[in-house]
Amino acid sequence: MKYHTRKWVKPEDLNPNHTLFGGRLLEWIDEEAALYAIIQLENQKTVTKYMSEINFVNSAKQGDIIxxxxxxxxxxxxxxxxxxxxxxxxxxxxxxxxxxIVMVALGENGKPVAHGKTQIEYVDDRLKNQNNTED
Structure with a gap:
């Protein structure tokens, strides 16, 4: 598992129990998954289709860095x-x-579109390959 983003739990992120509000955490996860998928699929019209069961194991409190x-x-x-x-x-x-979490690539018409990807690609590798083809 690679950890991509850190968030600092602030007062506005808390629920009435003074722990991290689950909805806020899911918002952060959804955004991070979208960014990851957009970069991997090279399609800015990538959306969340499905999230399986969510297991809240422990809570976070104000000041925690997650x-x-x-x-x-x-x-x-x-x-x-x-x-x-x-x-x-x-x-x-x-x-x-x-x-x-299932992310789906969409075409201009808003319908799912094939992305042609079969493995994780790193941006640095894409840039190297792009620079090699331009020579």
Whole structure:
């Protein structure tokens, strides 16, 4: 699992129990999954289709720094499936797990479109390949 983003839990992120509001955390996860999928599928019109059961394992409190981890677990014809884990940066205690997040690439008409990807690509490698073809 690679951890891509860190968030600092601030007062506006808390629920009435003074712990991290689950809705805020899901917002952060959805945004991170979208960014990851957009970069991988090279399609800015990539959207969330499905999230499996969400398991809130531990809570986070004000001042905690959390990190969002994503791991690709499969490519479909029009989709990318990810696994997610959020943990406390300092203690590495798991806060939430999501076994499956399915992101779908859309075409100009808003319908799913084939992306042609079969494995994770890194931007640095794409840039190297692009520079090699321009020579």
């Amino acid at each position: 990190e969002i981890g994503l791991m690709p677990i499969g490519f479909g014809h029009t989709s990318l499936t990810l696994k997610c884990e959020v943990r406390n940066k300092m203690t590495h205690q798991t806060i939430i797990t999501i076994d499956k």
